Amino acid sequence: MEPGPGPGSGPGSGPGSGPGSGPWAATACVITGASRGFGRSLARLLAPQLGPGSALVLLARSAEALAQLAAELRSGTTGINTGSDTGIHTGLRVQCVPADLGCPEGLRRAGDALRELLQDGTFGRLLLVNNAGSLGDISKSFLDLTDLEEINTYFSFNISSALCLTSSALRAFGARPGCSRTVVNISSLCALEPFPSWALYCSGKAARDMMFRVLAKEEPEIRVLSYAPGPLDTDMQLLARTSTADPGLRQQFQRMQEKGQLIECSVSAQKLLRLLQEDSFPSGAHVDFYDI
Ligand code: NAP
Numbered sequence: 001m002e003p004g005p006g007p008g009s010g011p012g013s014g015p016g017s018g019p020g021s022g023p024w025a026a027t028a029c030v031i032t033g034a035s036r037g038f039g040r041s042l043a044r045l046l047a048p049q050l051g052p053g054s055a056l057v058l059l060a061r062s063a064e065a066l067a068q069l070a071a072e073l074r075s076g077t078t079g080i081n082t083g084s085d086t087g088i089h090t091g092l093r094v095q096c097v098p099a100d101l102g103c104p105e106g107l108r109r110a111g112d113a114l115r116e117l118l119q120d121g122t123f124g125r126l127l128l129v130n131n132a133g134s135l136g137d138i139s140k141s142f143l144d145l146t147d148l149e150e151i152n153t154y155f156s157f158n159i160s161s162a163l164c165l166t167s168s169a170l171r172a173f174g175a176r177p178g179c180s181r182t183v184v185n186i187s188s189l190c191a192l193e194p195f196p197s198w199a200l201y202c203s204g205k206a207a208r209d210m211m212f213r214v215l216a217k218e219e220p221e222i223r224v225l226s227y228a229p230g231p232l233d234t235d236m237q238l239l240a241r242t243s244t245a246d247p248g249l250r251q252q253f254q255r256m257q258e259k260g261q262l263i264e265c266s267v268s269a270q271k272l273l274r275l276l277q278e279d280s281f282p283s284g285a286h287v288d289f290y291d292i
Pocket of ligand 1: 032033034035036037038039059060061062063065099100101102103130131132133134157186187188189228229230231232233234235236237
């Protein structure tokens with residue numbers, strides 16, 4: 001891996017020069033959807049990068065899965081070869097926030113936890129990764145989507161909660177002189193391309209990309225990235241290839257799996273980490289796994 005900027009030296013002060021070679025000190029890092037799939041992989045890769053005074057917040061509904069991951073990260077036994085000394089976890093606080101971002105009570109609990117943590121003035125960096133997401137009922141086509149409550153529930157989790165959590169976190173952290181703030185939106189090709197029987201997912205991802213582009217325009221000091229991680233070998237993919245109403249799309253996902261074309265979460269998460277380390281993306285950009 002080629003060297004990148006050292007801590008505090010890049011345009012937006014990205015973290016160290018590569019996995020294990022330069023920890024992000026005093027960083028408050030929040031990952032939603034950290035209990036499994038891409039979010040869990042990212043947490044495993046990111047934890048060894050977080051230096052003294054840092055905190056990692058893991059958010060999802062499954063308290064047990066979060067607790068297991070937190071224990072693993074605290075002990076430094078990530079099970080992934082990041083090339084780093086597992087001893088560098090000293091001082092890393094890992095906090096679990098079990099919360100359902102699809103309901104007001106869960107979102108409130110998540111917001112309260114972030115506000116409490118982020119008002120700590122010793123943090124010099126904020127990294128918020130909006131990763132949690134869902135496909136919605138992809139067994140339905142557009143014309144089947146007649147239930148307003150179902151539609152609102154979907155958008156409430158997949159769009160509104162990301163907006164609410166991000167604005168709350170940024171307000172709580174504030175604009176501290178010399179500090180950096182980075183917000184990542186885990187996006188998808190579906191933000192750009194229509195997929196039949198995925199009306200909710202495609203429109204949700206498109207809306208999120210635009211929402212974060214507005215943030216980038218309004219707040220030039222904040223680094224904003226929409227990262228499309230590619231087709232990942234996760235529960236979400238399993239659902240895609242078994243439940244998609246459109247037969248052509250369903251078969252396409254099945255063929256991808258049969259041909260071994262799905263991407264390991266850790267491979268895609270590593271690319272995201274690299275993007276954050278280099279910190280040279282235009283703020284608000286949509287960057288795809290296959291483009292880098
Ligand atoms: P996944 O395996 O289904 O995991 C989703 C994560 O979100 C889980 O940790 C889940 O945890 C959490 N979550 C779901 N509903 C939640 C809720 N109501 N409140 C809080 N957390 C919730 O998905 P993935 O494949 O890792 O996808 C991660 C991100 O990548 C998503 O934004 C997805 O749209 C995007 N993406 C995925 C693919 C792909 O091929 N898989 C491709 C492009 C983009 P709990 O169940 O414990 O709550």
